[in-house]
Amino acid sequence: xxxxxxxxxxxxxxxxxxxxxxxxxxxxxxxxxxxxxxxxxxxxxxxxxxxxxxxxxxxxxxxxxxxxxxxxxxxxxxxxxxxxxxxxxxxxxxxxxxxxxxxxxxxxxxxxxxxxxxxxxxxxxxxxxxxxxxxxxxxxxxxxxxxxxxxxxxxxxxxxxxxxxxxxxxxxxxxxxxxxxxxxxxxxxxxxxxxxxxxxxxxxxxxxxxxxxxxxxxxxxxxxxxxxxxxxxxxxxxxxxxxxxxxxxxxxxxxxxxxxxxxxxxxxxxxxxxxxxxxxxxxxxxxxxxxxxxxxxxxxxxxxxxxxxxxxxxxxxxxxxxxxxxxxxxxxxxxxxxxxxxxxxxxxxxxxxxxxxx
Ligand code: ATP
Numbered sequence: 001x002x003x004x005x006x007x008x009x010x011x012x013x014x015x016x017x018x019x020x021x022x023x024x025x026x027x028x029x030x031x032x033x034x035x036x037x038x039x040x041x042x043x044x045x046x047x048x049x050x051x052x053x054x055x056x057x058x059x060x061x062x063x064x065x066x067x068x069x070x071x072x073x074x075x076x077x078x079x080x081x082x083x084x085x086x087x088x089x090x091x092x093x094x095x096x097x098x099x100x101x102x103x104x105x106x107x108x109x110x111x112x113x114x115x116x117x118x119x120x121x122x123x124x125x126x127x128x129x130x131x132x133x134x135x136x137x138x139x140x141x142x143x144x145x146x147x148x149x150x151x152x153x154x155x156x157x158x159x160x161x162x163x164x165x166x167x168x169x170x171x172x173x174x175x176x177x178x179x180x181x182x183x184x185x186x187x188x189x190x191x192x193x194x195x196x197x198x199x200x201x202x203x204x205x206x207x208x209x210x211x212x213x214x215x216x217x218x219x220x221x222x223x224x225x226x227x228x229x230x231x232x233x234x235x236x237x238x239x240x241x242x243x244x245x246x247x248x249x250x251x252x253x254x255x256x257x258x259x260x261x262x263x264x265x266x267x268x269x270x271x272x273x274x275x276x277x278x279x280x281x282x283x284x285x286x287x288x289x290x291x292x293x294x295x296x297x298x299x300x301x302x303x304x305x306x307x308x309x310x311x312x313x314x315x316x317x318x319x320x321x322x323x324x325x326x327x328x329x330x331x332x333x334x335x336x337x338x339x340x341x342x343x344x345x346x347x348x349x350x351x352x353x354x355x356x357x358x
Contacts, residue, residue, distance in 0.1 A: 004309050005069050006041070006070055009043045009071060009073045010074035012046045013288045014075070017291065022301070022302045023038075029353055030314075048078075061094075066274065068274045070308065070309060074283075094266075101168060101268070102168060102265075102267040102269055105131060105245070107129060108126045108127070110326040111327035125255060127236060129240070130237065135164045137156065137242050142156040173207060179237060185216070185218070185235055187218075187220075187244055189222070204216070260294030260336075262280035262281070263300035263303070264279070277308070292342060
């Protein structure tokens with residue numbers, strides 16, 4: 001029997017609620033399957049720890065989680081802590097040293113879910129956004145001088161390296177090739193940003209020849225937003241920089257019905273380090289502690305984790321269970337126009353998983 005050790009880092013706000021729900025669902029899948037076990041270990045890292053001890057995670061935190069098979073992450077963000085501290089102190093502090101350079105964000109309209117786009121249903125919007133996750137605009141390079149003076153300067157330097165661009169573009173080309181439509185759109189802003197972005201375009205021209213089966217096209221990021229809204233069916237796999245894909249994937253999540261549905265995988269494709277799986281949404285303090293957070297983004301992220309661990313059967317059983325529940329439309333959280341609680345959605349998904357056994 002395979003046993004997977006999972007580092008569970010629920011983090012802040014509704015992160016704690018949806019990760020607890022996700023672990024329940026994972027346990028139900030393991031029981032149904034009978035051929036693997038999930039062993040979660042909890043780490044209470046996040047903003048409460050920062051307020052108590054001055055750091056989001058302990059100094060040897062990376063050593064603690066490195067031996068795990070995967071990381072299941074909730075969210076980091078708290079109104080009492082500046083956003084750049086909660087982000088850099090936890091999520092980015094894990095992603096960057098663990099070389100989780102491929103951030104994969106599927107966006108698909110689930111059965112029974114209504115897109116805010118008129119006349120767009122399941123099948124009309126089925127994308128995977130690949131976000132460069134280790135450098136670019138979020139490299140952390142820069143500085144601030146003459147603080148508080150009229151001459152103050154703030155600099156954020158986008159760092160693009162050939163090796164970093166090549167590895168994410170190859171990852172996206174391979175992913176596109178594995179999908180039925182074999183279609184990849186490169187997003188840059190190479191008209192206005194004439195160095196790093198032009199390099200992105202040039203490297204793409206070099207690499208795409210190695211993938212003759214993949215049809216490619218190119219968009220500027222501003223035009224991409226309108227194409228996503230006006231012609232979603234024309235897109236399939238998308239690759240973009242850290243910042244651009246961050247923005248586009250929030251738009252994508254909203255177009256698929258709710259931020260609460262969307263998943264993310266932060267992959268270290270070489271498997272030198274554990275990969276990290278998390279719902280796309282943040283800590284949503286406005287609904288925290290009420291038991292009404294939509295756990296489906298966390299469930300879908302758990303399915304991506306199972307896929308990465310090699311449990312494709314359990315991953316697709318979980319996706320079918322999610323689709324059964326959204327398709328039936330009876331048990332929905334408030335963000336989807338329903339009244340159901342996190343626990344009720346979790347129960348419905350677990351019942352669907354058990355039903356799949358019958
Ligand atoms: P952060 O600052 O941690 O990035 P946030 O609290 O600013 O996050 P998000 O979590 O990204 O915001 O979400 C914005 C809003 O969408 C929330 O305030 C909440 O109302 C809603 N929302 C997000 N996730 C969910 C969810 N899982 N279930 C229900 N509503 C959600």
